[in-house]
Each structure stands twice: as C-alpha cells, then as structure tokens.
Amino acid sequence: MATADADRPALSVKIDNQIDARPQFGIDRADIVFEELVEGGLTRYVAVWHSDVPARVGPVRSIRPMDPDIAGPLGGIIAYSGGQSRFVAMMKKTELHNAIHGGKDDRFMFRTDKRRAPHNVILQADDVVTNYDSLDAPSAQFRYSPEGWAPLFGRASDGVDIVFSQASERNWRWSADAGVYARSQAGVADRVDDGTRITAENVVVLEVDIDGRYGHIPKTVMVDEGQGWVSTGGSVMKVTWEKTSRDARIVLRNAAGSEVRLTPGNTWVELMPKSGSIDVL
Incomplete structure (x- = not known):
C-alpha cells in the first residue's frame, strides 16, 4: 500500500506483548502505539496505522474493557482476536468497524507457524484497509x-x-x-x-x-x-x-x-x- 494516503481509514489493532509474542510484526511502522496494563501485570498494545500500513502486523490478541475508549476517537477499523462477550459488545457500540478473528473478516487473518498459539494470529493489514477504504479518515489525535x-x-x-x-x-x-x-x-x-x-x-x-x-x-x-x-x-x-x-x-x-x-x-x-x-x- 502506498505511504501517506491521507484519505484512507485508520487501522487500530490489539497487539500481544507477552514474551512468546515478541518480536512483533510491523509495530515499528505504527503512527501511535498505546501501551496498557492487562492481567498478571503484563501489558498489551493498541497500535494504530495510517500513514504507513505494512503488509502484515501482529500477533493479534483479544480486546480489553478500556480499548473502546482508546480506539473510539480514531474511527476506521479495529482488529482483534475476540475477547469476553461483554468487552466485544462494548467495542461494537463504537463507530469503528470490528474486524474479529473468527468472524467475517477472518479472510484477512491467519496463524503463522513461526509462533505458538495463541500468540500467532497475524493480520494482513494492507488488505483489510483496502477492503474498507470507504470508511472515514481519522482526525488528528495530537x-x-x-x-x-x-x-x-x-x-x-x-x-x-x-x-x-x-x-x-x-x-x-x-x-x-x-x-x-x-x-x-x-x-x-x-x-x-x-x-x-x-x-x-x-x-x-x-x-x-x-x-x-x-x-x-x-x-x-x-x-x-x-x-x-x-x-x-x-x-x-x-x-x-x-x-x-x-x-x-x-x-x-x-x-x-x-x-x-x-x-x-x-x-x-x-x-x-x-x-x-x-x-x-
């Protein structure tokens, strides 16, 4: 995908940061990365791509209750691998398109043999953005x-x-x-x-x-x-x-x-x- 296409939507992805998920794919090219505390004292990311969307990003993991408040202002697409039904319901109440592993957008995700499950779900980032390019572009966050x-x-x-x-x-x-x-x-x-x-x-x-x-x-x-x-x-x-x-x-x-x-x-x-x-x- 061409760099700096300002009219395309933002892509926010829930990215794993457990030690078995490192090194991640494509996170160095994200415009904004939010790091959040999750259970066990570990962290996960909500990484956001807009100006430079890689072919693949990941590993993709499940949603958490603060993620609608993090991704809400960005609009566009939020990709994740599922999560508790109450948290998924919260995310679906936002204006974002929810691309969920196991759902209709599963065609944009696959499991790599380079990692062990559940740390191996990869998103074909440029393909999913191209597919939903009619969504609005994000406003500036800072x-x-x-x-x-x-x-x-x-x-x-x-x-x-x-x-x-x-x-x-x-x-x-x-x-x-x-x-x-x-x-x-x-x-x-x-x-x-x-x-x-x-x-x-x-x-x-x-x-x-x-x-x-x-x-x-x-x-x-x-x-x-x-x-x-x-x-x-x-x-x-x-x-x-x-x-x-x-x-x-x-x-x-x-x-x-x-x-x-x-x-x-x-x-x-x-x-x-x-x-x-x-x-x-």
Whole structure:
C-alpha cells in the first residue's frame, strides 16, 4: 500500500506483548502505539496505522474493557482476536468497524507457524484497509509542530524509565544522532521480527487510574484527567492530560494551559498506572 494516503481509514489493532509474542510484526511502522496494563501485570498494545500500513502486523490478541475508549476517537477499523462477550459488545457500540478473528473478516487473518498459539494470529493489514477504504479518515489525535522538533520548555533529558508492574519495566533512551527515542523492555533492546529497533519521535507517559470492577482484568480509566510527561527532541516536560468522552481525543497541556505540540512522527503513549512509577533521566 502506498505511504501517506491521507484519505484512507485508520487501522487500530490489539497487539500481544507477552514474551512468546515478541518480536512483533510491523509495530515499528505504527503512527501511535498505546501501551496498557492487562492481567498478571503484563501489558498489551493498541497500535494504530495510517500513514504507513505494512503488509502484515501482529500477533493479534483479544480486546480489553478500556480499548473502546482508546480506539473510539480514531474511527476506521479495529482488529482483534475476540475477547469476553461483554468487552466485544462494548467495542461494537463504537463507530469503528470490528474486524474479529473468527468472524467475517477472518479472510484477512491467519496463524503463522513461526509462533505458538495463541500468540500467532497475524493480520494482513494492507488488505483489510483496502477492503474498507470507504470508511472515514481519522482526525488528528495530537497537535504537532509545523516543522522540525516541537519546542518544549522543559529540561534536557536522556529518556525515561517506566514501571507498569513488577513484571513490566519500559526504558526509552534519547539518541541525539538519530533524533529518536530507542525502546527497551527490562533493559533488553525492543525489536520487531526483522531486527529493526523500535523507536519513537515522541514518548507520552500518562498517569492513569485502574478500575477494578472486572476482577482480575484491570481497566485503564481513559475518560478522565491527570498528570503526564512528554518527551520529544531530547527534552521532557510535565503536562496535564484530559479526555472528556469515549470519542474525544487526549488533550495535553503545559503549566500555562496551552496545548502541547509534539514532533511530527510516531508517538508511543504509555498508560502508566498510578501504582507504577516513572524515572525521568
């Protein structure tokens, strides 16, 4: 698929991050990746492709209760491998087209013999986007600087260390030469299946509440407000964040109340529980 077709819909996919699912396929080419806490202290991703859709992405996993609030503002397509019926029903109430493994869009998914089930469902991403290209294109989810690095009136920073739980530590390190942040998990370089290091132009960490109404399945509270940190261009700034409804985008503001602009490029959003921690270097 051609790069930067602005009229096509966004494709959001629930991506596995269990150790048997790594390295993932195509996540390095996502425009936005949201990392969320799931059961057992592990994390999963909602990865969003629009400007550069790979042929294949995955491994694809099941939906969780916060995912409608994450994907709702994006519109377009949400692909996942099923989930509890109550969570699937919640997602189907959004305006997104639900592409579910085992459903009518199963023709766009297959199981690779390179992984063990259930960590082996792969989505033919470009094919599913082409098939539903009549869906609306997404609106911008963040504000971006018109050119070059976004001016942050914060402080110089080498990166951030983020702890979701005892089982999940994330590390981002700024590379001035490459102009990006390089990602590690528990101190090990994070890569995709072809060996490419996962990097980001922007790393946004949002401190979030966890709703325990679903028992052992944590729900990240997205329709809320709180504090956060934006890292871009080698600088970090403390911010506040707000999301007013399921279908509203996340708004980041500085201490003066102005909306923060990010560097043009890909963004990782770390939805860090308040029980976790961040160390700004």
